[in-house]
Amino acid sequence: MEDIKNRADIKTMVDSFYNEVRKNERLHFLFDETAKVNWPEHLPRMYDFWESILFDKALFSGNPMQKHQKLHSMQALKPEDFEIWLSIFNKNLDTLFEGPIVEKARQRAESIATITKIKTIYNKPF
Ligand code: HEM
DSSP states (O other), rough: OOOOHHHHHHHHOOOOOOHTTTTTHHIIIIIIISSSSOOHHHHHHHHHHHHHHHHOOOOOOOHHHHHHHHHHHHHHHOHHHHHHHHHHHHHHHHOOOSSHHHHHHHHHHHHHHHHHHHHTTSSSOO
16 A cells, blocks of 8 residues: 555545544534535635645644534534544555555544644643
8 A cells, every 4th residue: 555645635534534434323413414524615625724734734724623612512522423433534544555654644634633623622721
């Protein structure tokens, strides 16, 4: 298997990840019933987000914390929601790519999940 090399690979990773997310009952509920995510808008933002993180670009200009706090105010997030998210994220990568950029993606996902959990569920300034 190869490492994540470019935007096309990021698109593969992101599309496949959210495909799996939507098969999970709890996450499907949060994304599609609670947030009613507009996927054709959300997915390209996620390509920008991951391309910015993994390849040090400045393409993404969203506010994930605000979106997650809003989601939490509509439907209380639980610690296990983040575990499910991370588990799907990592399993998805296992099936697609391997290499240093993949490890960077895993680390960043884990640290952002932890910070997001603290700032939503535990409502602490970070
Ligand atoms: C329990 C876990 C999570 C849930 C249920 C969740 C759900 C959501 C939802 C509903 C949105 C709003 C989509 C929209 O309407 O545009 C969103 C946005 C986003 N999420 Fe998450 N998320 C989770 C964890 C994460 C993690 C761990 C990361 C980062 C690695 C992340 C990154 C983002 C980004 C970058 C956005 C876009 C923000 C923007 O467009 O301003 N999420 N998420």
